[in-house]
Amino acid sequence: MWSDLFLLPFLTGLCLALVLPVLGCFLRLRDEWLAALAYAHVAAAGALLALVGGLVPVFGGMAAAALAGAGKRLFARRLAGGAAFALLLLAGWAVAVLLAANQPLAEQLGHSLFDGQLYFSGASQLALVLPWAIFAAVVLRLLARQLLLARVYPDYLKARQMRAWPVILGFDLVAALTLALATMSMGVMGGFALVFVPAWVAFRRASTWRNGVLLAVAIGLVGYVAAFALALGLDQPFGPVLALLLIAVGLIIA
Amino acid sequence: MSQILIRAQALVAGWSQPATAPLDFVLESGRILGLTGANGVGKSTFLAALAGRARIFSGVLEQRPGLRLALQTQDVPPVAGLPLSGRELLALTGATTDGLPPWLVGLLDERLDLLSGGQRHYLGLWAILRAPADLVLLDEPTNNLDAAGVAHLAGALRALAGTGVGLVVVSHDHEFVEAVCDQVITLREVVDVV
Numbered sequence: 001m002w003s004d005l006f007l008l009p010f011l012t013g014l015c016l017a018l019v020l021p022v023l024g025c026f027l028r029l030r031d032e033w034l035a036a037l038a039y040a041h042v043a044a045a046g047a048l049l050a051l052v053g054g055l056v057p058v059f060g061g062m063a064a065a066a067l068a069g070a071g072k073r074l075f076a077r078r079l080a081g082g083a084a085f086a087l088l089l090l091a092g093w094a095v096a097v098l099l100a101a102n103q104p105l106a107e108q109l110g111h112s113l114f115d116g117q118l119y120f121s122g123a124s125q126l127a128l129v130l131p132w133a134i135f136a137a138v139v140l141r142l143l144a145r146q147l148l149l150a151r152v153y154p155d156y157l158k159a160r161q162m163r164a165w166p167v168i169l170g171f172d173l174v175a176a177l178t179l180a181l182a183t184m185s186m187g188v189m190g191g192f193a194l195v196f197v198p199a200w201v202a203f204r205r206a207s208t209w210r211n212g213v214l215l216a217v218a219i220g221l222v223g224y225v226a227a228f229a230l231a232l233g234l235d236q237p238f239g240p241v242l243a244l245l246l247i248a249v250g251l252i253i254a
Numbered sequence: 255m256s257q258i259l260i261r262a263q264a265l266v267a268g269w270s271q272p273a274t275a276p277l278d279f280v281l282e283s284g285r286i287l288g289l290t291g292a293n294g295v296g297k298s299t300f301l302a303a304l305a306g307r308a309r310i311f312s313g314v315l316e317q318r319p320g321l322r323l324a325l326q327t328q329d330v331p332p333v334a335g336l337p338l339s340g341r342e343l344l345a346l347t348g349a350t351t352d353g354l355p356p357w358l359v360g361l362l363d364e365r366l367d368l369l370s371g372g373q374r375h376y377l378g379l380w381a382i383l384r385a386p387a388d389l390v391l392l393d394e395p396t397n398n399l400d401a402a403g404v405a406h407l408a409g410a411l412r413a414l415a416g417t418g419v420g421l422v423v424v425s426h427d428h429e430f431v432e433a434v435c436d437q438v439i440t441l442r443e444v445v446d447v448v
Binding site for chain 2: 029145148149151152153155156158159160161202203205206207208209210211212
């Protein structure tokens with residue numbers, strides 16, 4: 001019974017709890033932590049649009065987030081300084097709220113996405129999240145050196161006549177799609193909490209990049225397992241419990 | 255046997271408009287070229303043009319095919335708030351720790367933003383200096399270095415040139431440039447080759 005109801009959501013969230021803190025480290029490295037909120041809101045809007053249009057919500061969310069991740073490059077010059085992410089966040093939020101307010105079909109899913117109810121995840125969700133989390137972890141590992149070089153030696157790649165844009169585009173897509181899946185599984189703020197807090201603590205406390213990534217994963221993992229058990233035991237929505245736990249852990253460690 | 259790494263003929267560089275007098279030089283492998291001169295004559299702009307960052311307005315710049323460049327700018331790597339150690343910084347560019355000054359070896363596993371400005375500068379410089387490259391471009395490498403650091407850097411540059419790597423060193427420190435470089439160009443309104 002327990003496994004039928006809760007094992008699949010637990011495993012789905014576990015995959016995300018392992019990969020989101022790593023993604024958070026790279027987003028923080030690039031000063032793009034706001035991207036996590038932006039992609040999450042765009043994914044929520046995409047999922048609701050898909051639902052209203054008679055399509056599968058999770059694919060709508062992923063498509064919208066991927067479009068946002070790839071499309072922001074087109075307006076990079078006009079939207080420097082994080083403006084792209086702020087505008088995406090506002091647009092995603094506005095579309096999602098309007099859809100939820102005007103479409104009965106969208107209202108329930110909208111509440112679920114913004115409340116962060118992980119327990120609705122099933123086998124189909126896990127079948128998407130598990131391989132994607134492994135893929136994202138591998139891609140982030142492969143891109144790590146170039147992403148770090150782009151931060152500390154921005155001229156290095158150009159001087160070596162290496163093109164930076166495939167690395168950045170690849171990272172943007174991985175970030176957008178991972179956040180989309182996280183939003184579909186644990187809600188907008190649940191995913192954002194796992195991206196932001198562990199990386200924030202790791203950047204303050206770790207002595208090396210490697211230790212920082214490991215610390216972020218450890219915080220995400222412990223926070224996730226504790227939040228899952230606590231939310232279940234107290235019969236509370238998962239997302240807010242996770243966010244409060246991570247904030248408490250973050251303030252203590254940082 | 256030395257090879258020509260880079261050749262400039264009447265090269266005029268700048269960012270949005272021409273900012274330098276024409277420059278001619280040839281640099282062979284294992285040689286160190288110094289560019290010196292007063293502030294504002296375009297030393298750093300020339301270096302940026304050699305690295306493909308600044309624009310070449312006229313003249314010719316020829317590079318050996320497949321030339322691997324490494325560029326150190328005056329910008330300090332932005333490591334504030336970043337959990338990155340000196341060892342990891344060197345690993346990013348593939349730089350070896352061999353020959354690193356003894357006073358830095360013990361700090362390699364420290365977080366970079368906890369080091370002094372001089373220590374951080376030298377590690378950042380070393381990451382470029384000892385990266386696998388055929389031509390190393392250094393912009394004011396003696397900035398932030400104390401006398402021991404400058405002396406160690408001079409030895410490191412000569413040792414690197416001894417392995418066949420070519421170097422271009424931009425510096426306002428005439429004494430350092432004269433002591434280390436095989437050829438020196440003093441940039442003025444009219445370019446003189448010494």
